[in-house]
Amino acid sequence: MSLDELKVKNEACVDCEIGQIRTNLVFGEGNPESPLVIVGEGPGEEEDKTGRPFVGRAGKMLDQALADNGLSRSDVYICNTLKCRACETGSSGRLVNRPPTKEEVAQCRQWLVPQLAEIDPKVILCIGAPSAKNLIDKDFKITKERGKLFPCEYAKTAMAALHPAYVLRRSTQTYDGGYSLIVQDIGRAWEVALKLLEKEES
Ligand code: URA
Numbered sequence: 001m002s003l004d005e006l007k008v009k010n011e012a013c014v015d016c017e018i019g020q021i022r023t024n025l026v027f028g029e030g031n032p033e034s035p036l037v038i039v040g041e042g043p044g045e046e047e048d049k050t051g052r053p054f055v056g057r058a059g060k061m062l063d064q065a066l067a068d069n070g071l072s073r074s075d076v077y078i079c080n081t082l083k084c085r086a087c088e089t090g091s092s093g094r095l096v097n098r099p100p101t102k103e104e105v106a107q108c109r110q111w112l113v114p115q116l117a118e119i120d121p122k123v124i125l126c127i128g129a130p131s132a133k134n135l136i137d138k139d140f141k142i143t144k145e146r147g148k149l150f151p152c153e154y155a156k157t158a159m160a161a162l163h164p165a166y167v168l169r170r171s172t173q174t175y176d177g178g179y180s181l182i183v184q185d186i187g188r189a190w191e192v193a194l195k196l197l198e199k200e201e202s
Contacts, residue, residue, distance in 0.1 A: 003032055003118050010083060010111045016104050018084040024051035028079025028115060035122035035193035036075075037155070038062075038186075039112070039131045041163060042082030044097050053078045061164035062127070065182045069190060076190075077119055081131045082108050105134050116154040122196035124155040125189040128163030136160060147185050149192065156196050161185035 001009075007027045014020050026043040029052060046056035054062045066072060082100045090096035100108075112134075116124070126132040132140040136150045136158050145160065152158035162178045162185075171177030 001114060001118070003115065006111065006114055006118065013083070013111070015107050015110075016084065018082070018086055018104065021087075022084040023048045025083050026051055026053050026080060026085075027083060027111075028053060028077060030073050030077035031075060032077055032119050034076045034119075035197045036125060036190055037077045037079065037116065037119055037121040037123075038125045038127060039116075039135060040078070040080045040127040041130045042080045042100050043085040045085070045087075045095070048085040048087075053080055057168060058164035061168065061179065061182070065164070065179070065186050068183045069187045071186070071190060077121070079112070079115060081105055081112065081134050083111055084108075100130055105130060109134070113154065121155045121193070122157070122200075123189050123193040124152055124158040125186065126158060126160040128160075128166065132158075132160035146181065147188065157192065159185060159189050159192075161189075 010027055011025050026047045040054060043053065044056050047053055063073065066076070082104055086098050086100045086104060087095040088098050124135055126135055129140065129142040132142055135154060136152060140160065142160055142162065146162055147159065149157045149159055161182050164182065167177040167179050167182060171179065
């Protein structure tokens with residue numbers, strides 16, 4: 001099935017409660033021919049509004065980390081563990097983001113796995129723990145194991161990086177919160193992806 005066909009089917013999905021209340025599905029975008037796929041956690045408010053991955057504050061940081069490696073969104077493919085915004089009604093009565101549940105992650109694999117199979121990337125870069133637990137190892141420890149290469153069922157290899165939202169929460173005037181590690185991990189993932197592509201083409 002092509003990515004476009006998969007997206008049309010995904011748009012009809014209401015298997016979870018969050019699928020029934022979403023504004024927009026956030027399927028993924030970028031270069032489907034890229035050797036590198038970046039898989040985040042799931043849409044937030046801005047992504048739900050626009051239907052595009054990583055367009056809020058965390059997304060701006062991801063764009064900057066790509067740019068610091070001389071890359072742009074059109075060099076990679078970007079998608080998420082969940083296609084719909086995981087949220088609940090907060091004390092103010094407004095919807096607030098919450099972490100994905102195990103059940104939601106398991107349900108949404110019916111879309112993510114064929115999406116990755118269609119793209120067939122050399123490297124998957126998981127952004128944040130839920131993505132790494134889903135695609136690399138259920139017991140993945142993000143702060144200890146980020147930046148290392150792991151075997152992966154859905155690509156030649158996979159790596160994880162800190163999530164920009166986590167980095168934003170930790171950063172202060174004198175500490176970058178781990179931003180430089182995101183830049184470093186994207187650079188390494190891209191370098192490995194290009195090497196694997198070259199090897200295949202030679
Ligand atoms: N965080 C994610 O993990 N994905 C998005 O699309 C936006 C924020």
